[in-house]
Amino acid sequence: MIREAFEPNIILQGDCLELLKYYPDNYVDLIITSPPYADRRQNTYGGIHPDKYVEWFLPRTEEFLRVLKASGSFVLNIKERVDNGERHTYVLNLIIEMRKQGWFWTEEYCWHKKNCYPGKWPNRFRDSWERCLHFNKSKKFKMYQEAVMVPVGEWANTRLKKLSETDKVRDESKVESGFGKNISNWVNRKLVYPTNVLHMATECGNQNHSAVFPIDLPKWFIRLFTQKNDIVLDPFMGSGTSIIAAYGLKRKYIGIDIKEEYCQLAQERLKNAFPKYQFALESK
Numbered sequence: 001m002i003r004e005a006f007e008p009n010i011i012l013q014g015d016c017l018e019l020l021k022y023y024p025d026n027y028v029d030l031i032i033t034s035p036p037y038a039d040r041r042q043n044t045y046g047g048i049h050p051d052k053y054v055e056w057f058l059p060r061t062e063e064f065l066r067v068l069k070a071s072g073s074f075v076l077n078i079k080e081r082v083d084n085g086e087r088h089t090y091v092l093n094l095i096i097e098m099r100k101q102g103w104f105w106t107e108e109y110c111w112h113k114k115n116c117y118p119g120k121w122p123n124r125f126r127d128s129w130e131r132c133l134h135f136n137k138s139k140k141f142k143m144y145q146e147a148v149m150v151p152v153g154e155w156a157n158t159r160l161k162k163l164s165e166t167d168k169v170r171d172e173s174k175v176e177s178g179f180g181k182n183i184s185n186w187v188n189r190k191l192v193y194p195t196n197v198l199h200m201a202t203e204c205g206n207q208n209h210s211a212v213f214p215i216d217l218p219k220w221f222i223r224l225f226t227q228k229n230d231i232v233l234d235p236f237m238g239s240g241t242s243i244i245a246a247y248g249l250k251r252k253y254i255g256i257d258i259k260e261e262y263c264q265l266a267q268e269r270l271k272n273a274f275p276k277y278q279f280a281l282e283s284k
Contacts, residue, residue, distance in 0.1 A: 006282060008231050008252035011243070011270075013263040013283040016235035016256045020063040027067045028254065029142070029230035032218050032242050034077035050081060050088040054097055060235065061098055067233070071142045073225040074103070074135040077111065077213060079127065091131065098135065106141075107134040107196060111217060115201040132198070132221070147223040149191040218242040222249050240266025244273050 006012065012019050035057070036048060048056050064074055078094075080087045095105055109132040119126030200216050222232060222245055232246035237255035239262060246253040247270065257263050263281055270279045 006254070007280075008254055009247070009280065010253075011237070011240070011255045011257075011263050011267055011279065011281045013257065013260050013281065015258050017060050017063060019256050020067055020235065023067050023254075025066050026069045027231065028233040029069055029072045029251075030222065030225045031064050031068055031072070031074040031233045031235065032077075032221050033075075033234045033236045034213055034238070035236040050083050050090045053090040054094045057094060058097055058101065061101060061103070064233075064235065065102055065137065068137060070137050071140070072137070073106075073141055073143075073221075075109075075221045075225075076133040076135065077130060077217070078133065079130045082124075085123070095133065102137070103135040104137065104139060105133065106136050106139075108132070109134060110197045111213075112197055112199045113202045114199050132217075142225060142227075144224060144227065145193055148194055148220055150194045152189050152192045213241060215241050215245050218245040219249065222246055222251060226251055237266055238262055240269050244269055247274065 006022060061074075068074060078091055080089070080091045082088070099105055111130045111132050113128050113130070116126060116128035198217065198220060200214050200220075202214060218234075218241060222242075226232060226249075228250045229252060231252045231254065232242065233254045233256075234242040235256045237243060237257040240255055243253040243255040243266065255263075255266055257266070260283065263283075267279055267281050270277075
């Protein structure tokens with residue numbers, strides 16, 4: 001039974017599986033989160049074995065599917081772990097089961113951690129990227145691509161300086177893929193659409209939390225998928241980076257975390273970032 005919803009711009013302490021039952025269907029515009037990875041953050045959240053991860057996560061994604069608007073997006077930052085010498089398939093299994101649940105797996109963004117420090121293992125190299133999986137309830141959803149455009153780049157200074165006749169039409173590509181380019185389209189353009197690889201440094205200070213992503217990561221997706229006063233939900237809020245990003249971009253937020261100390265930390269970070277405003281924290 002759905003009970004009376006909390007107002008947005010609130011931090012809730014408790015399990016998102018239970019707390020989201022307070023909210024009606026089709027309520028939030030964007031869900032962006034980085035949940036505990038399998039068997040990681042054991043000192044923080046207890047850890048979930050890779051073999052049990054999909055079973056643990058699916059009831060929560062069912063609630064996410066219910067509260068997300070038909071025009072909304074769900075961005076899931078997650079990474080496979082190594083188990084017994086190989087990559088475990090729990091992320092791939094989760095994607096398959098979420099599709100069965102009714103989600104559209106629209107896109108996969110790669111977050112390249114450009115300041116990743118070196119490391120050595122006997123059979124692999126250090127991870128310098130993570131998945132940001134993009135899910136929707138349907139093929140039609142809100143997306144504001146112009147909000148995340150980037151400078152065209154130095155290549156344009158030479159490549160566009162002298163165009164041939166073939167540069168002025170949409171040529172067929174050499175492999176006949178149907179993706180030939182009309183190079184002249186880029187003349188005098190200062191901004192272009194980005195790729196699906198996001199080059200962002202990791203958070204250098206851990207904010208007293210075991211896994212903090214950089215604020216630019218949620219900011220990028222919030223700009224891409226929402227407008228002012230839209231509601232952003234982070235059901236595994238941690239230290240509150242995503243809700244700080246949302247509030248700073250004049251969106252409304254709902255932050256949920258099961259750990260009381262992280263809810264208090266997120267509230268403190270909000271107060272430090274926006275000292276003139278009061279922020280609500282509820283425990284359930």
